[in-house]
Amino acid sequence: MARKAKEPVKYPGVREKNGRFTYRYSIQSTSKSGRKQKETPSFPTAKEAYEAGIRIKAELLNGVYFEEKDILFDAFADEWLLMYAAPGKVKNSTVDIRRWELKKCSPYFGTKKIGDITKLDYQKMLDDQKKKGAAKNSISLLNTTCKMLFKKAVELGVIKNNPTNGSELPAYTETVEDLENKTDLPHYLERDELSKLLTVIKIQGETQDYNLFFLLAYTGMRIGELAALKAKDINKTEGYISITKTIYMKGKATEFSLNTPKTKSSRREIDITPNVLSVLENQLAWRNEFKMSRRNEYYDKDDFVFVNNKNLPGYPLNIISLDKRFKDYLELAKLPSNLTPHSLRHTHVSLLAEIGIDIETIQERLGHSNAAVTRRIYLHVTKKRKKEASEKFDMLMKDI
Structure with missing residues (x-):
């Protein structure tokens, strides 16, 4: 057989x-x-x-x-970050977020052998974060990062048991005071407030400041997208801006990198009007004039539309300093100080909703596949419009 x-x-x-x-x-x-x-x-x-x-x-x-069973938590965290970043599938900014989260763990078990960390140790850390005033979302992000790290430690055979398994996020019970003071609506400018702000910047501010704050309000671009914008991204003939990248800065302004947009839907073309194109052309004219005035030291490798016009001419905008300048302009215009440059993106949503643009078109323009913030603003504005419509109907029919 x-x-x-x-x-x-x-x-x-x-x-x-x-x-x-x-x-x-x-x-x-x-x-x-x-x-x-x-x-x-x-x-x-x-x-x-x-x-x-x-x-x-x-x-x-x-x-x-990495193979060492007696490794300390901090040492393994450093090695894990190298593994996490090595494939090149995550952005530098995401790696930095993970690094920042893991630093929060150091006071608890940084010098402890990773194999000696128990489930009780880990739960105590999460609970202590709440006692120290950490927000619910902050603890959730920390927990996500730790779960990734310990899962990899198990896969590599560095530890047998994952101390994050079975852990629970601390409960957050809202008080009456919390509910009374809570607002789910992000800050944005009304149309007359935006007009007032831009007028103040145009009269008392710098040319580039007016142009960039105008562009943020009139296109809904993210600040990182605007800072990464190059002249070749502007299609003057067909009237649109191509969003293909965003800027990432860490430490020195000269150590920047251009990354792909935040999400797949963030890669988009934003239609612009002749009014917006005129502001862009004004910015390019100003930039070229500035470039000639600092040509001996101007960074000319990238053709950025908006540039550092202080100590590093030609390099990307100093995004951090934008917030300070925006606060100064808000004060001059006597507008609320709780607004930020990102509020102009929310302002763009509110104005589009006010003129009746549908939510899907707004989300596409902003590069959002499904944004809860955008939807909240949209529903708030359209709710007000619907109420006005019913009041106008009552006025029309009051004599019947």
């Missing part, structure tokens, strides 16, 4: 023991052979073990695999 052919191994490298599956791989060692056999933690299915092993092999190839 012919011997039955051996079935091909569906998941090579996977071993089964007592109904659990592991993946065997090898790493460099100081032994005579120069290699050491390792196994992943056990998984309930062969597929999960195989996928965990493939991830580790990819990390070994990319030089980001």
Whole structure:
């Protein structure tokens, strides 16, 4: 009788023991052979073990695999950040957010071995964050980052148990005072307030300041998108601006990078009117004149529309200083000081809603696939318009 052919191994490298599956791989060692056999933690299915092993092999190839069971939390956090950023799938700004969140963990168990951190230790940290006044969203972001880190530690075999499993975010119960003072509506300018602000900036401010605040209000662009705008992004013939990038700055203004937009829907073309195009042309004329006045020191590698016009001519706008200048103009115009340059984006939404533009068109213009903030502003403005419509109807029919 012919011997039955051996079935091909569906998941090579996977071993089964007592109904659990592991993946065997090898790493460099100081032994005579120069290699050491390792196994992943056990998984309930062969597929999960195989996928965990493939991830580790990819990390070994990319030089980001880390193997040390007695490593301290802070040291592993540094290594994890390198792994997190290595594939290039996340933006620098996202890596910085993760780094900032992990710094919050250091006072609790930074010098503790990562394998010694218990579920109780982790829950106490979350609860203590609330006692110190951290907002609910802030603790949620911290928890998300920690879950990613400890999950990777388990996958690498650095720890056996994930201390974040089963953790609960602290409960936040709203008081009567909270409900009375709460407002879900973001700050924005009414039409007459925007007109007043822009008039003050035009008369008392700098040319570039007027042009950039005008553009933010009339296009709804994000500040990072405006700072990254280049002359080639302006299509004068067909009347639109292409949004293909956003600026990222960390530390020195000269150490900037151009990143892809925030989301897929953020890549868009914003239609502009002759009025907006006129302001853009005015900005380019001002920029070219400024460039000639500082040509010996002007940064000319990127053709930015809005530029640093102080100590680093030609480099991107100093976005941080925009907020301070905006506050100064608000004070001159005697307008609320709780507004920011980003409020002009909200203002753009409110004005479009006021003239009857539908929510889908507004979201597309702003590069939002589904923005709760945009929807809240839209519903607030249209609710007011609907109420005015009913009042006008009553006035029309009052003599009947």
